[in-house]
Amino acid sequence: MTQIALIVGSLAQQSLNRAVAEHIAAQAPAGVSVETVVIGDLPLYTQDRDADTVPAYERVRAQIKAADAVLIVSPEHNRAMPAAVKNLIDIASRPAGQSVWTGKKAAIVTASPGAYGGINAGLQIRLSLQSLGADVLLAPEVFLSRANTALENGEVTDERTAGFLNKFAAAFYGWAAA
Numbered sequence: 191m192t193q194i195a196l197i198v199g200s201l202a203q204q205s206l207n208r209a210v211a212e213h214i215a216a217q218a219p220a221g222v223s224v225e226t227v228v229i230g231d232l233p234l235y236t237q238d239r240d241a242d243t244v245p246a247y248e249r250v251r252a253q254i255k256a257a258d259a260v261l262i263v264s265p266e267h268n269r270a271m272p273a274a275v276k277n278l279i280d281i282a283s284r285p286a287g288q289s290v291w292t293g294k295k296a297a298i299v300t301a302s303p304g305a306y307g308g309i310n311a312g313l314q315i316r317l318s319l320q321s322l323g324a325d326v327l328l329a330p331e332v333f334l335s336r337a338n339t340a341l342e343n344g345e346v347t348d349e350r351t352a353g354f355l356n357k358f359a360a361a362f363y364g365w366a367a368a
């Protein structure tokens with residue numbers, strides 16, 4: 191069984207990115223399981239707590255460690271990755287020498303109602319994960335612009351967008367399982 195750790199970068203209840211993430215998760219073929227990594231309850235990271243056992247930190251580190259691949263589906267906040275995503279990346283990168291990102295397969299999708307699809311956040315997440323030695327999927331890329339026009343009631347209803355996401359999903363799950 192191939193295990194995917196799914197991270198939604200938005201903490202909003204009505205989230206475009208959550209809908210996109212759920213669409214991609216629904217494309218998982220037989221033999222692939224997708225588990226969501228909850229990040230909204232993570233205390234802000236500080237190295238002062240590296241020696242402590244912080245249950246929420248241990249939970250997400252273990253989930254990422256156990257996964258064959260990680261998928262981050264995230265909005266862009268003020269031309270950057272959301273603070274919650276950065277916090278997760280930092281938590282999972284420490285204590286020093288125990289990063290769970292080293293060699294980890296990771297793919298990034300961003301979605302926005304704007305014209306640029308959250309590309310700045312996507313490239314920033316990529317840079318951060320690559321600096322940690324993660325094996326980042328570079329193609330196909332998904333920076334989904336005008337995402338609000340492709341969704342209705344939390345579902346991807348636009349056929350062209352669904353087809354595009356399905357192609358990405360097939361490539362991602364194949365790569366994760368390889």
Ligand SMILES: Cc1cc2nc3c(=O)[nH]c(=O)nc-3n(C[C@H](O)[C@H](O)[C@H](O)COP(=O)(O)O)c2cc1C
Pocket residue numbers: 200201202204205206207208264265266267268269270301302303304305306307308
């Ligand atoms: C604090 C904040 C900053 C934002 N900055 C950007 C931005 O830089 N680029 C962008 O494309 N959208 C930006 N947006 C708009 C988001 O793309 C939009 O709220 C989107 O719905 C967020 O994704 P979500 O629905 O999955 O939370 C911002 C939204 C918030 C709340």
